[in-house]
Amino acid sequence: MLPLGGLGEVGRNMTAVSFGDGYVVVDMGVRLDAVQAFEDANLAEMGLEELVKANAIPDDRPLRKKEVKAILLTHGHLDHIGAVGKLARPYRAPLYGTPFTLELVKRLVLGEEKLELVPVRPGERIEVGDLEVEFLHANHSIPQTVLPLLREGEHSLLFATDFKLDESPLLGPPTNLQELKREVGEEPEAALVGTVRVDEPGPTGSEAKAREMLQEIMGKAEERGRAMLVTTFSSHLARIRSIVEISEGLGRIPALVGRSMKNYFSAAVELNLPHLPHDLPVHGSPGSIKKFLKKADGSRGDYVLICTGHQGEPTSVLSKIADRKLPFRLRDGDQVIFSASVIPNPINQNNRSILETKLMVQGARIHRDVHVSGHAARTDTAEFLRALSPRHLLPCHGTPEKLEAMMELGRELGYGEDRLHLLENGRPVRLSG
């Protein structure tokens, strides 16, 4: 196995696995803090070497001359698919992913690039040479997430980078540990397990809890004639649906505002996903955003503006409103709800704090962290590991501290040092026994 990104950092996930006479690659993501902008970042304009040098995309040089037979994508978050447009082409390998993931690849990262995209359903099996790949369903903060299980003869390797255990995910089925156990068998040889939230005690709250929190905060914030703005992840369709329904319950018209809000929503509509009302007002282009905000400015009490900007991204709709670059002026008593937590890196923390200051100076009332994470925390990860009992545990997708927290959890669960593996980007590992 050759890990190429996502180790010692959160983002730019990419791992190559050798089998028979070739490789398969799992994920090709970007590291968003290195790109310095989130949802409205235009990666297409940046060159390959520039992005590698900035640690924004995986450094795939050790793999470049190797034969890659397939690229498997776990889900549509940019830290898993964002580098596809930059890295995939030279390998001339088909890309496998669920329909929503591939639709996002087409819309967000490929541009004019044409690659062979092969849709797979959760639960589906494919064969790549002698390797069998099964795409197991898992719940996460974006629809149609899968955990690829790779099998070659006696050997099996599970990729569980992003998942949560949630009894009430509100969208799609929960992660089913019994079913996963059945699929992976008695003792899978190894599992790569994501560590994004493993340094928090947990358990991670259910998405139903996030909805309750929103219901309460939006209910309290409701005041006739005042604006209500809610910002969250454009890819989090379960959350957006909750906001839409609560808005309607309050007698307000929900509207999506921002380029990436439109991108993700259109992808869902294109696939006819039953997530959101298809007639929801959506404003993605600069012209449409301006025209709509001008109207909403005059009747602010009629709407809930669901907009981009939860990390304080300077080019987002919320930041532009705060900077008075859009025809919507905040007034005393307008409400701004952040249905997201700040992703803890200096750039986001700084951007978000600047944004909040500007919003408050203009009289807005701010509600923070109306959110639950899409990642398993320590207790849920322990439950996952106990259920599946992989022989080797390979922490992935995390900073050095997070990887170490997973190692610690592994020791607690009885893993000896010979079964715990601290991987590094660019350093090949061989698992045996």
Ligand SMILES: [Zn+2]
């Ligand atoms: Zn994710």
